[in-house]
Amino acid sequence: MRRPAFLLTAMAALALVLTPVLAEARPGGGGSSGSRGSRTYSAPPPTQTAPGAAQRMDRTATQPGTPATTAAATRPGMAGAAAPNRGFFGSFGGALLMGGLIGGLLGFGLFGGGAGFGAILGMLLQVALIGGLIFLVVRLVRGRRQQPAMAGGPQGYAFQGQPEPKQFGGAGGMKAAPAAAPVAIGPEDYQGFERTLVEVNAAWSKRDLTALRAVATPEMVSYFAQDMRDLEARNWRNETRDVRLEQGDLAEAWHEDGEDYATVAMRFSLLDATFDNATNKVVEGSTTQRTEATEVWTFVRKGPGGRWMLSAIQQTAAA
Template identity: 80%
Template structure:
């Protein structure tokens, strides 16, 4: 009976740790990935759509290029220290404490199936706890969001008033923006939002390559593999842009960049491939998300490609 109780307690703890994984399966959901050129380590200005600003990137291929982008006393490109609780020693301590609570010690003192199962559960918990602790400290270390001018406001197409017609939000060029962003650009941003979600739902890497940078495609591919390892798939349907505005736009080294805050709604559901049953989300109830998407193109006239997705800071 004691072993049964310990086993159920361990399963309950493991289920609680896994909850965030289930709830963040949409493309880019729950993490910030990609690059913003030379501004990757600079927070985009807040906007009406995302007043709390953006979180720093959890995954990026861009390395800090100068000491100004790193912490004081840290060499350029060096990874910030996560402290004891982000280290292997912290993981062992966390695992030992959980094991003690469950009555097993660090690696289990008994023999037989129950002890082996307890050890495996502790190892799984250690790995998941390390992941959550690292994510927590990364978010705590996120730089303060810089204030900035409001951008060009837009709403879902085909309503023309979103781009400065009569009524609704007026078109207004960003103050001191070195790169002009017009209605056709905003239409491209909205269409890319829909194309990314459609290709993701089909698990179509070729389709993602047509609208996203190789870096972003690599992150999408990894996320799809993670879902497939659990024999799940995520589908987002009927994506609608509810509100959006420009955070900033600029040019560097022959490329144009634009970071746009977007609030959109959708039907978001994760399915078990074996049973085709919904394990998270809903096929009938819409959900909303607000993210900052960065787009890049090879100069004027080039095609805008998604280069980064950032989650918003908690309000």
């Protein structure tokens, strides 16, 4: 009885731990990924759309103190680059829990002996409690690593229907960003940002990596592919539909190493649902109730007139 009982315990604890991690499966996974050139480790200035601090990158191909360009991100092998902070099971706490579960399945258990229904309930409660505590500690540690952006910095403006371009320069954030030439961002650029938001979600929902390569840097495509594989490992898929930009404004735009960068805050609404491939039933989200998200997206292009490509997605903290 002990081994089957512990197997049920392990499965219950695993479900409890996974629940908060998989709550956001839209493009980017509800995390912060990508590169912003030499400003990857500098927080973009807050805006009216995203007054809270942008989170630091959980996954990036840019090493601290080493400016990265789109060309660097396209080097052979970069698509498989390792990324830090891959979530709970990439952390020390996850390793401890998984080690305990594996040990239990091999016959040693997490908490020693015990038999009968009461022992099973007690084991369930202990495993669930430890799993919850480990997850809480991991979240707290990651939260302390995120440093708030400076309160100063140029404010952006809602880019829906703006008739005139404006120039933006300078940078605020976790550390001083290198000085760079400002870039003029006009109505056509804002339309391009909104269009890319929709196209990224459409390609993600179809699991179409070819379409994603047309709108995002190779680095970002590699993260999308990994997130798709993580969902597929659970025999799940995520679909986002009817994406609508509600508000957006510019945080900063600059030029470096022959490329233009623009970081914009976007608040958008959408239908976001995760399906079980075997049953086609919704396991997370909803196909009828709209949800809203505020994210900071960075785009890069090869100079004026080029196509803006998504190079980073960052989550925002509450103001």
